[in-house]
Amino acid sequence: MRGIVFDIDDTLYCRQDLLVKAAEKVLGVKIDDWREFIRIYYEKSDVNMAGLESGEVTTRETNGWRYNETFRILGLPYKEEDGCIAADVYLELQSHMVLSEDMKKALDAFVADPDTKLAVLTAGESKHQWHKVDMLGLDRWFDRSNIIVTGDIMIPKPDVRLCRIIEEKLSLKPDELWMIGDNYDKDITGALDAGWHSIWINRRGLPAPERRPDIEVLTDDELTEKLIELAKQ
Ligand SMILES: [Mg+2]
Structure with a gap:
């Protein structure tokens, strides 16, 4: 799992x-x-x-x-x-934003795998972030109880307690979890501190930090490619 x-x-x-x-x-x-x-x-x-x-x-x-x-x-x-x-x-x-077709395919592949659980961890004001959840139709892939908005619980990224909350929710151990995010300081350091795996979408091509994620990608295409590979593993 x-x-x-x-x-x-x-x-x-x-x-x-x-x-x-x-x-x-x-x-x-x-x-x-x-x-x-x-x-x-x-x-x-x-x-x-x-x-x-x-x-x-x-x-x-x-x-x-x-x-x-x-x-x-x-x-x-x-x-x-x-x-x-x-x-x-x-x-x-x-209000017109959508997930790309490739991202939908990657999420579908994860949902089809009985050994995979999905969650969301997003930072920001509660109402604003939940609006995005609805706009993007994330209900199709994510159970609402597994969507965590930092504005709801007042714990900021990259606090490792957020990772612990998710581990508990999903009943999984740190090395069974993957964080997928674009912000090195918020998403990836949190995952590294928690002992999780991670994929960093380095959209702006920032210099490589000392502590490395498992996988680094530069574009959306590369990301969905790696996600689909991961879903097959
Ligand atoms: Mg982000």
Whole structure:
């Protein structure tokens, strides 16, 4: 028996595309260096995660501020209100988000395997993350009781207690579990600390850290390929 645990954002679906698209729409410009845009935007995310999880600030406020900070640092032309408008456009784009056909195939393959249990571990504000669960139709593959949103339990990633909660829920031992995530510091260090296996989706091609995941991939295609291989094992 084994358990495969997925992060949501930039793991089950590609959020980066939506974030950049929303900014381009609001500012009316083409953002050529999208990697740098995402790097700054995500750096700003870590600053606000605690306030977001505790409900002190809303996702809209946080995202609006992150957008404006990113616009400012990159020297893009913007007005103060553009950040929140971009946050709204991003939400609107999110309401049409879907899993890729390849990701659906990979999840189907895991569900078809009686020796595999699936779970989700996602960080963020409760309402916002559960909305994504519904939008993406994750009920088709994941039991709702095996979906953990950090905003519901006030334990932040990469706290190893999150892994212990999942081990208990799935009745599995650490070395029977796999974490699939895009954020090295949040998803992969947590898994390494817990003694889990991991697949790191290194979308931005960041330099290799000292402690290595079992598998590292750079793109969605590579990810779903590795997942399908794993499902067959
Ligand atoms: Mg993520």
